Amino acid sequence: MPNILIVDDDINILRLLNIHLTEQGYTVFQAKNGMDALEMLKKDACDIAVVDVMMPFMDGYQLTKEIRRDYDIPVILLTAKNQIEDKEQGFKAGTDDYLVKPFEPRELTYRIKALLRRYDHQIDESIVRVGSTTINKKSYEVQSGNRTLLLPLKEFELLYYLASNPKQVFSREHLIEQIWGLDYEGDARTVDVHIKRLRERFSKLTHDFQIKTIRGIGYLLEVQH
The missing domain is CATH 1.10.10.10 (Winged helix-like DNA-binding domain superfamily/Winged helix DNA-binding domain)
Structure with missing residues (x-):
């Protein structure tokens, strides 16, 4: 199963998504900020990143730019903001999808599967x-x-x-x-x-x-x- 990197400074979001995605069979890596996320990506191959926008040290937009520069993996941005300007900034940074909090974990799963198919990282059962x-x-x-x-x-x-x-x-x-x-x-x-x-x-x-x-x-x- 694919490896998923979750980046969020909210420990409750990390726990919720870790439980939900692990139950789906994914391997989940967790980071509380952008700097930790980049260090994790150097050590562990991840197939997709789910990134919160509002984080200390490095916000989700900047982290998305860093990921897009060095890794060929899809990015989903999570944010409490629903303004068109914020979405525009996210897509300019290079995100593939955008999910507004609060959201249903199942919806995130659907979007993850769709992006993995698009990037041709669909599940190789071998x-x-x-x-x-x-x-x-x-x-x-x-x-x-x-x-x-x-x-x-x-x-x-x-x-x-x-x-x-x-x-x-x-x-x-x-x-x-x-x-x-x-x-x-x-x-x-x-x-x-x-x-x-x-x-x-x-x-x-x-x-x-x-x-x-x-x-x-x-x-x-x-x-x-």
């Missing part, structure tokens, strides 16, 4: 990104930081499946069915063994995600922010 970790089903490679890993097939497929469905809890039986198939004759402890191996591989390599045990049910992959 590639899943969790923070700076990329899981590529075309090459069966996992890129984490500067490391490229080639995992055993079932480990890769298990990681890919969990990362494609972040924050969703799956039973061992469900994972066996999805990864090993209905005709698999082994037992559910196979999942435990593969989860243990994945944890051992990635616990020291990256803090982008954590595979958690949900007692009495199974496992989920949680994105770390």
Whole structure:
């Protein structure tokens, strides 16, 4: 799923959008001002930025200009202003869309999807990104930081499946069915063994995600922010 950068000095807006967009399966990066946002973009590849206009240090118009100069990603401006002059200033700065507060989070989601399609960053289901970790089903490679890993097939497929469905809890039986198939004759402890191996591989390599045990049910992959 795409990575989304949210920039707003209002902690309540950051929390609301983080919850809503994470539930939609997006990976969300948060910044409280323009300077932090630019530093974040240097470290993490983002597919779209949602930027508040009124912020300290650097307003949303200036941040939009900076993003437009260095990155080929769409920008949505969030603002409490609804004057045509303010919209004009936003579009002159290079924004792709404009959303006036208060707004429904679902409307923001629709606009994000539309812009990702327009920029041809639509969801490529063969590639899943969790923070700076990329899981590529075309090459069966996992890129984490500067490391490229080639995992055993079932480990890769298990990681890919969990990362494609972040924050969703799956039973061992469900994972066996999805990864090993209905005709698999082994037992559910196979999942435990593969989860243990994945944890051992990635616990020291990256803090982008954590595979958690949900007692009495199974496992989920949680994105770390």
